[in-house]
Amino acid sequence: MSLPTSPGRNTRRTAAAVTAAGLVLALAACGSDDADASSSGGAEDGHGELSLQLSWIKNAEFAGEYLADSNGYYTDAGFSAVNLVAGPSTGVAELVQGSVQVALSDAVSIGTAVANEDAPVKIIGTTYQKNPFTILSLADGGNIATPQDMVGKKIGVQDSNTSLFKALLAANGIDEGELTIVPVQYDPSVLVNGEVDGFVAYLTNESITVAAQGKPVTNLPFADNGLPFVAETFTATDQTIAEDREMLKDFLVAEIKGWTDAIADPAAAIDLALADYGSDLGLVEENEVQSAQVANDQLITSSDTDADGLFTISDELQQETLKSLAGAGIDVSADDLFDLSLLDEVYEEHPDLVDYAG
The missing domain is CATH 3.40.190.10 (Periplasmic binding protein-like II)
Structure with a gap:
């Protein structure tokens, strides 16, 4: 955006930043104690706190998250707090270490970690239908x-x-x-x-x-031009999907509501980025407005989301993503990379959320 481009963004841009050594250490550190400590589901009074690893700095890219937080959707979903952890990061190490429960990443990063390191993570939805x-x-x-x-x-x-x-x-x-x-x-x-x-x-x-x-x-x-793969993917560990399924579903409901608001009123989300969430970053309003317009019009919404709701990944888009990864030497199957059953259940239980355009 308006910020000087940092060499650190290579950790956000590709799964190559998830080094074999780093991920092996993260996997080794991921034990039952960490998982129990980080789990936010199952409490009688709600889900407790959840930590969401962002892929980049707190600019307009996370407009839906800001509105889900400020409009109380996370609270409505049963969370005492949702901590937005600024990147850059692919989120893989944080997920397997148990320091976050959900990460925003991309299919290349997640696919590489799964294919090369057998990382126990899956994509459960995606903000961007098209990668940027x-x-x-x-x-x-x-x-x-x-x-x-x-x-x-x-x-x-x-x-x-x-x-x-x-x-x-x-x-x-x-x-x-x-x-x-x-x-x-x-x-x-x-x-x-x-x-x-x-x-x-x-x-x-x-x-x-x-x-x-x-x-x-x-x-x-x-x-x-030949490489359609999903990005800004919601990713969780296999353990969280198995043990905290309802928590993840409630989180997705809050996210859908936040992004529905962001699409309807991007200016409100940009104001939050400038005045609150990214207030210390020196963001330039004009650049943030353009970024939100590009994201909303070209990346987030599509004929598939119009028909099936935000964050969905059609069978065709899954196959296009896998073909793109194969071209980059990443060998994974749809079952290795995706678990979209949670999102399917969300829309079955909340069919009104499909119509994000109102």
């Missing part, structure tokens, strides 16, 4: 509007996103030798300065901040 990854370019520079426009160009790719970028190439029949991969960090100034023609970025972040500098931009979204 893009090849960002300057309209008067590289102007990369189609995959073939990358041929012959210099593309800035962060180390942690290399496998994902190569999957984009493979999905579009482009050989690595047809372009130049330039190792970069997460600061898009290399694009603005002309050191690269394209840059792996987020539609809701660098694309907006570069344009705000008076530089017209062109985007090549991964989701529209």
